[in-house]
Amino acid sequence: MMDENNFQESLRLVNVTRYVMPLREGGSLPALAEADDGFSYVLKFKGAGQREKALIAELIGGELARRLGFKVPELVFANLDEAFGRSEGDEEIQDLLKSSQGLNLALHFLSRALTFDPGASLVDEYLASRIVWFDAWITNVDRTFRNTNLLIWNKELWLIDHGAAFLFHHSWDNWEKHALSPFATIKDHVLLPKATELEKVDAEMKELITPELIREVVDMVPEEWILAGRDTETAEEAREVYAAFLKLRLENSRVFVNEANDARKALI
Known part of the structure; x- marks a missing residue:
């Protein structure tokens, strides 16, 4: 696990507190989730699809876009505790949560966009x-x-x-x-x-x-x-x-x- 002090200098770190629902538009099963800062996020899982490479592309691409003046939802590091998702009834989602324990990436949810x-x-x-x-x-x-x-x-x-x-x-x-x-x-x-x-x-x-x-x-x-x-x-x-x-x-x-x-x- 990366030292928290290293990445907090660049992106905020939040802890995911509640899995709200899957967003099935994409093949990687992102989800709407809530975090301990009181905000909702679109959560991208390192255990899905192209795994960590999708998160790397999301982070570099999204942050470059933001710094070049484009409107991009805030990116945050999102931590998934190992106990998270045990009560999830959907087997596919539960497997995804288990394989994504630790550091993931999330985008601030733009309500009513x-x-x-x-x-x-x-x-x-x-x-x-x-x-x-x-x-x-x-x-x-x-x-x-x-x-x-x-x-x-x-x-x-x-x-x-x-x-x-x-x-x-x-x-x-x-x-x-x-x-x-x-x-x-x-x-x-x-x-x-x-x-x-x-x-x-x-x-x-x-x-x-x-x-x-x-x-x-x-x-x-x-x-x-x-x-x-x-x-x-x-x-x-x-x-x-x-x-x-x-x-x-x-x-x-x-x-x-x-x-x-x-x-x-x-x-x-």
């Missing part, structure tokens, strides 16, 4: 361009018409669910190839039709994103999550790869910007 409807919700072209650029940078495949992972809350657009980003960490040896990829999946992005200002955004992002920013966010990932994947011998080695991936992709952003522009023009 509405799912973004691309046919009914207006998004200005600059914001759409920023989101498309960002998702292409972190290789986030999961912001499509089928599953937008966008919410409207207090009349503002909020980004959620970055657990499908960083495709390279599922085939660790190919990270440089992934960093230089055009990311053809961007053609399916829900906001691509509106992303007319990618050139402007590209220049701005290259000014905003520094090596220090990348490293600060990557360093927030708990060592135990990294080592669970057994891709590297040390957590520091893996953090270096995550940081190098983001830097190399940023330096070669023209590759994915051109791909996005070409894909958008093909839609017209």
